[in-house]
Amino acid sequence: MKNLKLVLILLLCGYINDAISEPIDAQVLLTSPKHGMVKLSPTGEFITAYYKNEGKQSLDLxxxxxxxxxxxxxxxxLLKLENYVWLNQTQIYLTIRELGKSKPAIGNLNPDNSITVEFFEAQGFLVNQLPSQPNTILFAKSRSRNAPYFDLFKIDxxxxxxxxxxxxxxxxHNSKKITNYIYDEVTQRILTAEYDEINSRTIIKYVSVKGGKWKTIFTINKSNxxxxxxxxxxxxTLAVLTNNGSDKVLLRKFDVINNAFGEIIFQHPKYDLSSAGYLQNGELHSVAYTEDGLLKKKYFVKAExxxxxxxxxxFAVETFYIGGKSVDSNYYILFTDSSDNPGEYFIYDVNKKKIERFLLVYPELEGIRFYPSKALxxxxxxxxxxxxxxxxxxxxxxxxxxxxxxxxxGVQESDQFNKQIQYFASRGFSVLRVNFHxxxxxxxxxxxxxxxQFGRLIEEDITAAVNQVKSEYKFDHMCSIGSSYGGYSAVMLAIKHPDDYECVIGAYGVYDIPLIFNISNYRSGESRKDLFEKVVGKFHDxxxxxxxVYIFDQLKxxxxxxxSHDDDVADFEHTNRFQYVLDYSGHPVxxxxxxxxxxxxxxxxSGYWHQYAVVYDFLIRTLDLNIPDKDKLSEASKNAIGNDYASIADGYYYDNNTGKDIFKAVSFYEKAAKLDNPRAFYNLGFSYYHGTGAEKDLEKSVGFYKKSASLGFAPAYAELGRMYMEGDHLEQDWAKALHNLKAAIKIDDSSFNKTRLGKFYCLAPSEYLDIDSCIELLDTAKHNKNLSKDWGSAKTYLDEILPIIVADANVGAAEYNEILEFAVKTYRATKVxxxxxxxxxxxxxxxSNITNNKRSELETVSEESTVFINAAAERYFGIRFKVNPEGVDMIGDRVVAAARWFITSLDGHRQLYKSMMLAGSPSSQWNVILEVNEELPVGDWKLEVYSLDQQLVHKQEFKLVKSVD
Amino acid sequence: MRYIRFIVLLLVLSSIAAEVNSATKVKPLTDSEQKLLGDNKGLLLIGLETSRDLKSIHLSGPKNIILTSEHIKSGSQYLLVDLKVGIYTIKKIRLDNVRYLKFKDTENWNFSIKPGVINYVGHFELVQIGFFASSGAAVELVNRSSEALQFLQLEYPSTLKRNRIKYAGPGEDDFFDFLYRKKMIAE
Incomplete structure (x- = not known):
């Protein structure tokens, strides 16, 4: 046995270390995997792995x-790498998804180890790489563009x-409707499954790789x-996974000539087999099944x-899976995960008996302690x-x-790494899951x-598990929580055991069983009855x-x-009915x-961050629990709970998927701020600055911004920098402005922060003035476009700040020329x-001109400079004009102007309201208008229009007053 | 996302004259309109959830009816009209002057108007897919009784007090009767 001793080299420290177990930040935990599809090249010389993170995805060699x-x-x-396979030592077949379509591509490995990717000329997909025939593949080529039917080729x-x-x-082959193929190396046949919609049956067929007619192996009827x-x-003889004539799914021989099942090859006494694999020589390689919630593989090949x-x-606890090996079987890729391991890849060197950790599926979770589960x-x-x-x-x-x-x-609870379980366990909750009948x-x-067995045996099973757990562990509180059927079951458990459950969380649940049978004209009725009865049982009174819904009064x-309103599995109607009867009866819901x-x-x-945070908050409030003392939490854990509250606030603030309630948003930002959440402080600063969700209070606003900045939140520094620069509420202080704007960039080198500092350098007094830096920072074309969202907002911001620079830059002619040159280039002006x-x-x-379908035209209502706010009418005020450039008008000439609106409100406070760049042809109609609405402050409005050479070409004044009805 | 349940191809009228019928156009009722329903009339309540404006909904039955309203805009809304009792079928939906949907599977679009009650037949849901010649639409009649009830309680409280609401859509549904038994709908 000595030679079996394994040398374990852990290159990375893995997920688990001695970190204190504390709440894990949802924004770190609930994310997509970063590494996947790890594969060895045929000789084992190279490893490829797919990497995906915000703004970047790559196949790494x-x-x-x-x-x-x-x-x-x-x-x-815009693309997605769906899958790839090494064809030989220098070529990789890639399946790349673009605009909803999968496209084949080839990656050629160059001598310098770079990879050149080329899309196939034809559409289709790889059926098999034909290992026994080098450089030849079996390829299904689309018969025509967009047609889901294929011709099969053996091709170089x-x-x-x-x-x-x-x-x-x-x-x-003679079938026109085949869309999927499996190549069988042993018999050199191609297998396919065809679904017969009319008769609701699946027909398994095969054809020889030499061609000919498809031969039917077997027909599976719908209820079989x-x-x-x-x-x-x-x-x-075909090896099949089947439960024909047996309780469990097992591996069995099937005689394709006589259509008869033969001897059993392998069966597990307790579990259905989920997969089986054979080697090219017809030798059984492995079978797989799920035991105690973990995928187990039984190998039949000696080496494996x-x-x-x-x-x-x-590794006594871990479950390892073989993810691939080199052709000579000298190197293996291994993968492991478990309830407290999010997944990691290893490389195994057979000759050296050496196993090395290679990649973590979630590198950002490294060092976090997770919570193992016990299989009961x-x-x-x-x-x-x-x-x-x-x-x-x-x-x-x-x-x-x-x-x-x-x-x-048919759904099975797994014991693999589960983000939801880890979220709640890390926040102090025990979680019990049951594989009921x-x-x-x-x-x-x-x-x-x-x-x-809705509301019957299933819930009895769960209760048996609860009782067994409670006999071993003591809990002060118990709640039920579940989604879909789990939502229903959570409610039924609390109804059946009112003294045991203190709260219920039902998500996307079914609460009115008869409604399943009459939910719509297409999703219910006789045609779907069979389907429902396989789950719910025969319809009965x-x-x-x-x-x-009908026993609501038993819920305590x-x-x-x-x-969700668009749920078409458990329609929103289920939840709305339940809420209706609960509300009517005064039940706390x-x-x-x-x-x-x-x-x-x-x-x-972010939807999951929000949902789980709402559940967490509900549990804490309903059970009257205390969130951990912030002084006893690590920074990361403090931020974890702070982010929970900030996520709830975001849901109320942004109204992107739930109802908007900015006052509730502010109250949750306040909760998050109590945990020193920097973004919450910033958002509070914003709310108090603008008077949204809180009464306008600039003192408080600045206080929140400063607190946020002190916690290292870049936007807070940027905002403070702007306020110091513009003398907005804070006394203008160029030194403080520069300090804050630079601090923002130091934390976050974003396009937006760069443009804001650029503005500073163009407008600052001489001791800070730096036109070169200004233009360098404002030139968004040189920024990293991969941060596209930020880049877009920076571009918009440039449109806002350039008019201010054009109008206010107090610099010499030579220096202004640099600005002019930049503006001309950026806005592609041909006339200044x-x-x-x-x-x-x-x-x-x-x-609107509906009769001839022309676009709407702007028409004058009044030429008066006094503008009345009238909520009933859609009105705009401002100016309309044409431009007359210097010199001869040429077709294609492009004129660029800068405009800005100032408002002097009734209290005498004057401020810039809006600024913008305008560009267009001299032949165009130019409009600089604002929509008249209740939100516009009344007072004296002044509009200025500049040419890029700092000439004020027009100014116009208006008085905005409330309508007197 | 709600998946596409049933897709019908949008047809294009060869000319307006091709649409020959002697249908009666009816106007939605307001809550203050006191309609005497008697034995041969009932109220039809249909919810509409569409991704685009609709021009009209065509019903065949004891009398051919066109529900046309400037209020059939994209979004969510309801139509409440009084109709003669009997079995009706939603035959056709006009999207605009040239495009329409015609339902051949009439068994999926039938409903019965009973006398003296508000007959909620479901929510007609339509999502247009594609544009112009290649366009189609996903359509379905969905049971959203509780939402319909909440709508009536908010917008038609008097009508709801005067007339019981009954489910008249696909399948059978005891929900409204249950609420009446529990006195959860004011009569």
Whole structure:
């Protein structure tokens, strides 16, 4: 056994260290994986890995020996690398998604280890890389553009890339509707599955790679059983995964000539098999199943079996998966994850018996302590079920969250790394999950026992698990929480055990079972009845007795209802009905309704940050728990809870997916600020500055900005810099302005911060004036466009600040020339000097011209300089004009002007209201107008228009007054 | 995101004259309009959730009806009209002067108007897909009874007091009757 000793080299320290267990920041935890698709090149010389993070995605090439990055294929942010495969030592086949379509591409490895990517001329996809035939692939080529039907070719790789199919071997087959192919190396056959919609059946067929007619192997009728072809064992025998004639899904032979099932190849006594694999020589390689919530593989090939044994001995807790190996089997890629491990890749050197940690799936989670779960065996009446208990460390609210899974039929609770569980465990909550009857993976009988057991056996199973856990652990509080069926189950548990559950969180739930059968003209009725009955059971009159809507008065615990208006799995109507009856009866109910989150699938991670934060806040308030003392929390954990409250505030503030309530937003920003959340302080500063959600108070605003800046929040520095620069509320102080603007850039080198400092350098007094720096910083074209959002806002900001620089820059002619040159280049002006002609000033409105379908035209309502605010009418005030450039007007000439509006309000305070750059042809109609609305301050308005050479070409004054009705 | 449940191709009228019928145009009621329904009339309540403005909804039944309203704008709204009792079918939706949807699967678009009650037939949901010649629409009649009830309580309280609301959409639904039994709808 000595030779089995494994040398373990951990190049990275991994996820777990001695960090204190404390709340994990949702914005760190709930994100997309950064590394994936790690693969070895055929010889094992290289490793490729996909990397994706904000604004950057790439396929990285590493040297296996040194683990050093050799080169990267940068993938544009509009594209997505779906998958890739090494074809040989120098070529990688890539599937790249662009505008909803998958496109084939080839990556050619150059001698300098760079990779050149080339898209295939033809559309289609790789069926198989034909390992036994070097440089040849089996490629399915689209018959025509956008058609989902294909011709099959055995073709040289380079010819396929170039679209030269003339000399390729076409595999003739007679079906027009085949859209997927599996190549069987053993028999050199192509397998496919065709779905017959009319008869609701799936037909498994094959054709020889030499061509010919498709031969039907088997037809699976809708109510039958699982039949998944794995591999041909010989010309007449197919290995299939099936539960025909057995309780569990097992691996079995199938005689394709006589259409008969043969001997069982492998079965697990307790679990369904989820997959099986064969080697090219027809030898069984492995089978997979889920045991205690973790994917387990049983290997039948000697080398892999030995490796599996070795790994299991070395890493008692972890589950390793073989992710790939070199052709000579000398090098392996291994992957491991578990309930407290988000996933990491290793490289195994067979000859040296050396295993090295290579990449973390979530590098940003490195050093965070996660919470392992315990797999429990729960005894129920006459069987045993699996459950998983995750316990917190510190903080510990002594609260058990019972979390039934969705489905409920055929869904299996896993014990792999679960971000939601980690979120709640790190915040001090224990979480119990149960694989109740009806869950998948445990055989047909176990699954079918759950059908129609809504509110009955399923909840009894969960309660058995709760009781067993409570016999071993003590909890002061217990709440139920779940999504989809889990939402229903959470409510039913609290209804059935009113003394045990202190609160309920039901998300995207089903609360009215009869409603499932009459939700719409297309999603219910006879055609869908069978489908529903496989889950809910036969329709019966007693459905109301197990529907929370109709037994609402049996619910005693306060409830948080979460739903989305566009959910078409558990329609919003379920939740709305439940809320209606609960509200009517005066039951304590809180709600969190999204507009567009479907069946709980948020489009952005921020949706999950928000949802979980709302749940956390609900739990804390409802159970009267205390959030951990901020002085006892680490900075990261303080920020974690602060960010929770800030996320809730964001939901109320921005109104992008929930109802807007800026006063509530401010109250949650205040909660976050109590935890020293820098962004919350900034947003409070903003709210008090603008009087949104709080009474306008500039003193408070500046205080919040300063606090935010002291906590290192760049936008706060930038805003303070602006206020000092412009003398906005703060006394103008160029030194302080520079200090703050530079501090902002030091923290965040963003385009926006650069343009703001650029403005400073153009407008500052001589001791700070620096035109070169100004132009350098304002030139957004030189900024990093990958930060596109910020770049766009910086560009907009440039439009706002350049008019101020044009109007106010107090510099010498030579220096101003530099600014002029920059403005001319940036706005592509061909004429600088101009005069205004055909001026119209006053109040205008848009006159739609529907009859000839022309765009709306602006028409004069009044030429008076006094403008009345009249909420009922859509009006604009300002000027309309044409420009008369100096010299001869040429077609294509482009004139650029700078304009700014000032308001002197009734208290005599004068301030810049708006500034903008204008550009257009001399033949165009130019408008500088503002919409008259209640939000515009009344007072004296002054409009100035400048040419780029600092000449004031026009000024106009208006008086804005309230209408007297 | 709500997935596309049923897509119909938008048809284009060859000419306005091609649309020949003798349908009656009806106007939505206001809450203050006291309609005497009697034995042969009931109220139709239909919710509309559309991604674009609609020109008209065409019903066939005891009398052919065109629900036309300047209020059928994109977004969410309701139409409440009085109709003669009987079985009706939503036959056609006119999007504008030239494009329309015609439903051949009439069994999916039937509803019954019962006398003396508000017959809520569901929410007609339409999402236009594509533009011009290649355009189609995802359509469905969805049971959103509780929302319809809340709408009536807010906008038509008098009408709701005078007339019981009944579900008349796809399938059978006991929800309104349950609320009446529990006295959760004021009568």
């Amino acid at each position: 590493f040297d296996r020996k040194t683990k050093k990055l050799l080169s990267s294929i940068d993938v544009d942010h 790789i380079n010819a396929a890339v170039e679209g030269k199919f003339e000399h390729a071997i076409k595999i003739n 059983y699982i039949f998944t072809p794995v591999s041909f064992l010989n010309d007449s 079996r030995a490796l599996d044994l070795l790994l299991n001995r070395t 065996k729960i005894k129920t009446n006459n069987t045993q079920i699996e459950a998983f208990l995750t316990l917190p460390k510190s903080p510990d609210h002594s609260t058990l969250l019972v979390m039934p899974h969705g489905g409920p039929i 009806g869950s998948g993976g445990f055989g047909k009988a176990f699954l079918e026992r759950g059908v129609g 007693e459905f109301n007795q197990i529907s929370p 615990a306060p409830i948080l209802l979460i739903a 809180e709600k969190l309704y999204y507009y567009k989150s479907g069946h709980g699938a948020h489009s952005y991670w 000097k101009f005069k205004i002609k055909h001026l119209k000033s006053g109040t205008f409105h848009y006159q």
